[in-house]
Amino acid sequence: MARIKLLLPALALLLSGCSRIWVPEKIENRIGEAVTRSVLAQMPAHADPAWQQYLEDMGRKIAAVSERPAYHYRYYIVESSTVNAFAVPDGSIFVTTGLLKMIGQDQLALAGVLAHETGHIARRHGAETLQSELGFGLLSTIIFGFGNSAAKQAGNMTSQIMGLGYGREMELEADVCAVRYLARLGYPPDSSLKFLRSILPLEKDQHDITIEKYLRSHPPTTERIQYVEAYIRRYLVKP
Numbered sequence: 001m002a003r004i005k006l007l008l009p010a011l012a013l014l015l016s017g018c019s020r021i022w023v024p025e026k027i028e029n030r031i032g033e034a035v036t037r038s039v040l041a042q043m044p045a046h047a048d049p050a051w052q053q054y055l056e057d058m059g060r061k062i063a064a065v066s067e068r069p070a071y072h073y074r075y076y077i078v079e080s081s082t083v084n085a086f087a088v089p090d091g092s093i094f095v096t097t098g099l100l101k102m103i104g105q106d107q108l109a110l111a112g113v114l115a116h117e118t119g120h121i122a123r124r125h126g127a128e129t130l131q132s133e134l135g136f137g138l139l140s141t142i143i144f145g146f147g148n149s150a151a152k153q154a155g156n157m158t159s160q161i162m163g164l165g166y167g168r169e170m171e172l173e174a175d176v177c178a179v180r181y182l183a184r185l186g187y188p189p190d191s192s193l194k195f196l197r198s199i200l201p202l203e204k205d206q207h208d209i210t211i212e213k214y215l216r217s218h219p220p221t222t223e224r225i226q227y228v229e230a231y232i233r234r235y236l237v238k239p
């Protein structure tokens with residue numbers, strides 16, 4: 001008993017000193033792979049070698065300066081007229097043809113989108129969501145193997161990632177990750193704001209349903225812009 005009493009504070013200290021995420025990467029990956037399969041069943045991959053290459057080149061440059069450079073990032077263009085982009089915990093980053101159409105050849109806007117999605121994967125937001133929402137259910141998956149319950153969890157996670165996003169705190173964290181990654185690549189500090197500023201007028205247009213899903217899964221664009229601007233002023237712009 002005395003030993004347990006001694007152990008508990010030590011364990012708490014150990015946990016607080018470590019990453020807040022305890023989900024093994026293997027589980028994050030397997031559930032993520034199931035989510036990716038489910039996304040591709042709903043939205044067909046779009047074959048465009050030139051865009052694909054462009055996306056991969058830029059995506060890999062960004063991933064290389066993230067906190068998780070060695071993870072296996074994959075980039076998918078999927079057919080959908082809606083403007084959307086999202087990241088899956090197995091390292092898959094999806095952008096819709098609707099988003100590419102809206103962005104056009106704007107390199108900075110696309111870099112901002114990719115850097116935000118890379119931030120979700122590099123900061124392991126998928127794993128964090130799994131552990132906070134599933135708790136002991138996830139723990140049993142880890143202990144007893146990847147059975148039906150894990151497949152069900154993957155299904156739930158697909159709709160969450162595609163429709164609800166990762167929640168306010170993680171979305172804003174991904175936004176500041178984007179600022180850091182793009183600054184490390186030598187882009188001007190406010191580059192990641194390019195995309196956010198371009199969707200601001202669409203947010204005000206209540207009738208524009210093409211971007212509805214993206215807006216619903218992220219905090220209000222004005223709040224994101226202000227948060228990023230404050231971060232840049234505080235950490236990146238020298239007085």
Ligand SMILES: [Zn+2]
Binds near residue numbers: 165166
């Ligand atoms: Zn996001």
